[in-house]
Amino acid sequence: MRDPASIREVKLLVNLMVVQNQIEKIVTATAPWQPSPDLLKNIQNNAAAVLLSSKIRTYKGVTATNIIIEILKQHRFDLPAGIEHNPADLSKVIGATQEALTLRRSKFKKLKMPPKADQLSIFQLTTLFVDGTRCSVNVPVCARVALMRKVYLKEPRQKFWDAVDENLAKIRKRVDGDSKQIIRAFRHILNADHNSHGVKDYTLDDETVDGFQQQVDDMIDANLVDAASTA
Incomplete structure (x- = not known):
């Protein structure tokens, strides 16, 4: 004999509650998302x-x-779908990014501290900078490292990175943001470093960066354009 409608509704409600409890158990048992080793490496x-x-x-x-x-969002690198709309998980990615930058800045600064570090050629010093990374030694990268060394010799303490940023701002202001003039300014800094440090047993003639660095450079350029257009 078929149950009355009221009984069927009660049974349906009970079954729904059972299913809901099972789902809640599964959700509770699922570990919170954490950045994967591959994502952290990228x-x-x-x-x-x-x-x-x-x-x-x-x-x-x-x-x-x-x-x-922005690079991670574009290339994904093991990012979960929809993480942009999950503040809790996105904050973990941001935190990992901030930590990676802090550690890298600390390592760069420490590379200038060992005895006789100022006696290394810019080629040798830049080689230490790119060790363990996907970056390579070339003129643009050497020029940036040369600026860091120049600043470090004047401001080796806690305000080092502030001083580097101030120098970058001064260079841009002095040439009114002209990209070609900025390149010339860095070439001058690089030449001065080349003449002041280490043995001149190398040649820097690679004006281009590798493909990986170029992707990053392009993303920086794109973000600067976006920032300027929305300012």
């Missing part, structure tokens, strides 16, 4: 490339972090 690689880019305007602040987040 963050670290991009942190190095951003900080060695000839396009970066500031080393401190949110600029470098925002650029890396």
